[in-house]
Amino acid sequence: MNERERLLRIADDELVLGWRDSEWTGIAPVLEEDVAFSSIAQNEIGHARAIYQLLAEDADALAFDRDAADYACSPLVELRFVPDWARTIARRVLYEAADELRIARLKESDEPEVAGLAAKIDREEAYHRMHAEMWHTRLRDEPRYRDALEELWPYALGLLDEDDRPSLGERFGRASNTVLLAAERGVHVEDWTELWEEMTMVRRSVPGAAW
Amino acid sequence: MIYEVFRRERRGQPFEHAGSVAAPDVAFAHAYAHEQYGRRGESVALWVVPRDAIHGVEDFVDELGKNYHRVDGYSLKAKLKEARERAGTAAPDR
Amino acid sequence: MAEKPLTDQEFLAYVQGGGQVEVDDWMPDDYRAKLIKFIEMHGNSELMGVLPEREWILRAPTLQRKLALTAKVQDEVGHAQLIYRVVEDLGKPREQCLEDLVAGRAKFHNVFHYPTKTWGDVGVIAWLVDAAAIISQKALLKCSYAPYARIMKKICWEESFHILHGRDVVLTMMLGADEQRELVQEALDRWWAPLMMFHGNPIPAENDPVVEWRIKTQGNEEARQQFLEGYVPQIWELGLMVPDPKLRRRDDGVWEYTEPDWDELRHVVTGHGPRTEERLGLRRLTRDETAWVRQVVLADSHRAYAA
Numbered sequence: 182m183n184e185r186e187r188l189l190r191i192a193d194d195e196l197v198l199g200w201r202d203s204e205w206t207g208i209a210p211v212l213e214e215d216v217a218f219s220s221i222a223q224n225e226i227g228h229a230r231a232i233y234q235l236l237a238e239d240a241d242a243l244a245f246d247r248d249a250a251d252y253a254c255s256p257l258v259e260l261r262f263v264p265d266w267a268r269t270i271a272r273r274v275l276y277e278a279a280d281e282l283r284i285a286r287l288k289e290s291d292e293p294e295v296a297g298l299a300a301k302i303d304r305e306e307a308y309h310r311m312h313a314e315m316w317h318t319r320l321r322d323e324p325r326y327r328d329a330l331e332e333l334w335p336y337a338l339g340l341l342d343e344d345d346r347p348s349l350g351e352r353f354g355r356a357s358n359t360v361l362l363a364a365e366r367g368v369h370v371e372d373w374t375e376l377w378e379e380m381t382m383v384r385r386s387v388p389g390a391a392w
Numbered sequence: 393m394i395y396e397v398f399r400r401e402r403r404g405q406p407f408e409h410a411g412s413v414a415a416p417d418v419a420f421a422h423a424y425a426h427e428q429y430g431r432r433g434e435s436v437a438l439w440v441v442p443r444d445a446i447h448g449v450e451d452f453v454d455e456l457g458k459n460y461h462r463v464d465g466y467s468l469k470a471k472l473k474e475a476r477e478r479a480g481t482a483a484p485d486r
Numbered sequence: 487m488a489e490k491p492l493t494d495q496e497f498l499a500y501v502q503g504g505g506q507v508e509v510d511d512w513m514p515d516d517y518r519a520k521l522i523k524f525i526e527m528h529g530n531s532e533l534m535g536v537l538p539e540r541e542w543i544l545r546a547p548t549l550q551r552k553l554a555l556t557a558k559v560q561d562e563v564g565h566a567q568l569i570y571r572v573v574e575d576l577g578k579p580r581e582q583c584l585e586d587l588v589a590g591r592a593k594f595h596n597v598f599h600y601p602t603k604t605w606g607d608v609g610v611i612a613w614l615v616d617a618a619a620i621i622s623q624k625a626l627l628k629c630s631y632a633p634y635a636r637i638m639k640k641i642c643w644e645e646s647f648h649i650l651h652g653r654d655v656v657l658t659m660m661l662g663a664d665e666q667r668e669l670v671q672e673a674l675d676r677w678w679a680p681l682m683m684f685h686g687n688p689i690p691a692e693n694d695p696v697v698e699w700r701i702k703t704q705g706n707e708e709a710r711q712q713f714l715e716g717y718v719p720q721i722w723e724l725g726l727m728v729p730d731p732k733l734r735r736r737d738d739g740v741w742e743y744t745e746p747d748w749d750e751l752r753h754v755v756t757g758h759g760p761r762t763e764e765r766l767g768l769r770r771l772t773r774d775e776t777a778w779v780r781q782v783v784l785a786d787s788h789r790a791y792a793a
Contacts, residue, residue, distance in 0.1 A: 199552075203543050206559055207536035208769060210776035212567045213413070213424040215536075219560035220431055223553055230549040241548045264775035308426070315419050323782060383605045384547040387665050391658055392547040392605070411637065412571055414580070428564055432557075432644070 182342070184290060185236065186253070190366065191283065192232035193254035194340065196244060198276060199225030200380060204263045217312060221273075224305050231298055245384050249369070249377040256364045257336035261372040270320060271329035274313045275337035277306065278352055282345045338363035394443040395421040397428070399435040407439055418442075501630035501700045508632050509575050517699050521631055522578050524701055529569035530587050530594035532562045537765045538602045539611065547605065554651045558612060561644045568637045575633065588770040590757045597680045599759020606669030609659060610677050612652025614717060618684045620645045621712050625704035634701075660724050674721070675729045682730075682743065683751040685709040714741040 202222040209215035233240035257276065262268040284306070287299035320326040334355060338346050346363070350356060384392070394414055398407040410429050415421035421440045429435050459465030476482040491512040492500065507513055513521075539559050546552035570580040586592040597615050602608070623642050629635040659666040691697045691705030714733075718741070721728055732744045754762070 200544060203540075203556060206540040206543060206556075207533070207563065208772035210772075210779040212533075212563055212570070213415070213420075213427070215563040216427045216431070216560055216567065217423060219556055219563070220427055223556050223560075226549060226552055226556070230553075233549070241550075244549055245547065264772040266776050266779045308423075312423055315423060318419075325778075379541075379544050383542075383545045386605075387663050390547075390663050390666055391661075392551060392655075411568060411640075412575075413567075414571065414574075428567065431560070431564075 184292065184295065187283075187287070187342075188232050188236060188295070190253045190255070191280075191287075192229045192236070192244075193252050194258050194276075194280075195225045195232070196229040197252075197254045197376065198258040198272075199223075199229065200376060201258060201261070201272075204261070205269070208264065210266055221309055221312065224309065228302050228305070231302070235294060235298065245381050249374055252369070252373075252377070253366065254369075254373075255336070255340045255366045256368070256370045257333065257340050259370045259373040259376065260336070261376070265329075267320070267323065267325040268329040268333065270313070270316045271326060271333050272336075273309070274317045275330070275333055275353075276340065277310050277313045279337050279340045279345075279349055280306065281310065282348050283341060286345070335362050336364045339365050393417075393421075395425065395440040396443055396446060397425045398439040398441070399429050400437040401435060403436055407437070410435075410438075412443065413440070498699070502698075504700075505630065506632040506635075507630055516695075518576060520695060520699060521634070521701060522573055522576050524696055525569060525576070525634055526573050526578065526583050527593050527595075529566050529573060529583065530592050531598060532566040532569060533587070534594045534598040534765060536562050537768065538598060538600070538761070539608070542602065542605065542608045545605070551655065555608065555612075558648045558651055561648070565637075565641050565644070568640065572633050572637060584773070588766055588773060590762075590766060593755050596683050596751055596754045596759065597677075598765075599754045599762045600676075600680055601761050603676070604669050604673060605655075606659065606666075606671075606673035607677070609652055609655035609670060610673040612648050613656050614652070614674075614677065614681055614721075615684070616645055616648040616652060617717055618681055618709075618713050620649065621709050621716075622685065622702070622704070625702050625709065628700070628703045630700040656724070660726075671726055674726055678729050679746060679750075681713075682710070682746045683748075685713065687746075687748045687751065711741055714743070715739070 199222045202218050202225065205218045206215060209218055229244065230240055233243045237243040257272065260268075260272075262272065281303075284299050284303050288296055288303065290296040290299065330353075334353075337349060341349060356362070393416065394412050395418075396412050397410045399410040400407050413421055413424045413428055415424050418440065425438050425440045429438055473482070494514045494516070497512075497514055497517065501507065501517075507517075536559050539555065539562075543552060543555050543559060546555055570583055573583060574580050583592065587594070597611075597618075602611065620642060623638055623645065626638045627635055627642065629638065656670055659670050686706040688707040688710075689705070691708070694705060696702050697705060715735075718728060718733065718735075730744050732742060735741050753759075757763075757766075
């Protein structure tokens with residue numbers, strides 16, 4: 182896989198996870214988390230945007246004008262969880278850990294622009310990791326959270342290239358033998374179409390318009 | 393728990409009371425204060441302090457008029473005028 | 487502020503003379519009760535204001551708009567948080583405010599009971615509804631209750647970004663395709679009546695206890711006139727029409743308009759707006775589904791730590 186493809190995957194993941202995190206707006210379990218999730222979502226959309234800007238002249242067109250089938254996002258970010266907080270936090274925790282691994286790789290890119298952007302993203306993610314860790318500590322003994330981590334583990338593996346999966350396995354003390362286990366990219370989950378439709382409906386209503 | 397939040401707007405400025413956040417522990421208070429008082433880049437630093445840790449001091453008493461502590465306790469104008477006249481350096485009245 | 491309780495008359499004279507009240511000061515029961523009710527309604531409004539807008543974050547047609555709208559809505563939740571903190575320190579826990587809200591026992595501003603239908607609404611709301619709100623909010627900067635006046639400063643600062651965003655959205659559409667201009671006009675046609683009711687029916691300031699206690703320092707009609715004076719010219723200069731044939735500015739500077747239907751306002755704010763039940767229902771549902779988060783995880787913390 183070339184770097185461009187790798188970047189597009191990350192951008193699409195960030196765009197869609199930002200969308201999912203925004204679904205908690207106004208209805209999070211506590212107001213403080215509403216505000217925190219909004220910050221995380223803004224960072225994610227910002228990361229997606231910065232990557233799209235590297236990949237194309239028109240970042241908005243790249244973000245919004247593809248057919249649903251042409252997005253490179255992974256099943257983990259496509260799943261709809263509201264109002265399930267346990268799964269929502271499990272996803273945040275798993276995603277941040279996996280993302281840290283792939284961002285570390287990007288930081289070593291031969292392209293200075295890419296390496297530089299990866300370093301910036303990494304620094305912004307520090308807050309996300311702290312937030313995820315805080316919740317992981319709080320929910321660790323809660324059965325529904327542990328079940329959610331279990332359920333989403335294959336999806337977390339599916340986020341990463343095969344080379345990075347063992348590291349994720351070590352991090353969580355789990356098997357990462359992934360040939361049969363991982364929920365791979367390439368097949369969008371059922372929730373995806375509805376998301377794509379809602380995400381693009383205004384833009385599609387007046388094609389080519391400036392908003 | 394309620395945590396009081398103090399913010400420093402810019403380097404060189406003192407910390408000033410900004411408000412309060414409700415949080416179960418200091419980790420959450422950190423995150424939540426970060427959001428409420430820093431998401432628009434309006435602070436360079438914050439302190440979060442449990443409300444219980446704050447001890448108020450309001451028992452200020454001045455029963456006998458300690459005017460030597462205040463500017464209005466010193467009236468130099470009349471004396472200065474007289475001293476200038478004596479030295480012959482008084483300016484004409486404007 | 488004196489430590490010994492004053493008479494109600496002395497307290498009234500104190501606040502009318504510009505005196506400031508802090509959280510631990512003695513205050514008449516009526517003042518405290520009116521403060522709580524007023525400030526709680528503000529908090530409820532900020533929170534309910536999120537619901538008409540949240541779906542448009544998901545539908546935003548550019549990344550920049552998505553970011554700006556997310557930040558705007560985030561501010562509103564942040565404001566609710568600040569406001570409920572003030573109410574809590576006055577004696578009513580946040581948990582109780584939210585219970586009353588989802589049970590339909592509490593009020594919030596009329597505008598948040600109406601549907602949003604298109605991206606045109608996004609622009610019109612951020613520009614004009616926020617403008618109407620900021621006029622009221624500026625009048626609260628001089629509130630006699632100091633903790634509330636102080637958070638208003640932060641709230642007003644953040645609201646100024648919202649109006650900019652709203653205006654930018656509207657201007658971009660007005661410079662775009664015919665369909666986009668129509669979206670704006672159509673949204674304005676729907677939002678005009680609620681906007682005219684936003685500042686409330688014209689009770690004379692001297693009959694308004696909230697003004698008497700200097701909780702707010704501006705009468706309803708004065709606020710509405712300020713809104714019209716500031717924003718109707720801005721609307722007209724874009725070639726948009728205001729759907730009120732009677733709207734005009736007299737030579738003496740007073741704006742004339744078709745009298746709003748005050749019965750409708752009363753009907754809406756008592757929980758009968760077109761979207762009231764749906765939105766309260768959404769909050770109720772997610773609140774119930776996430777009760778375990780508050781109970782199990784945060785049970786050891788301050789009792790008021792709840793959504």
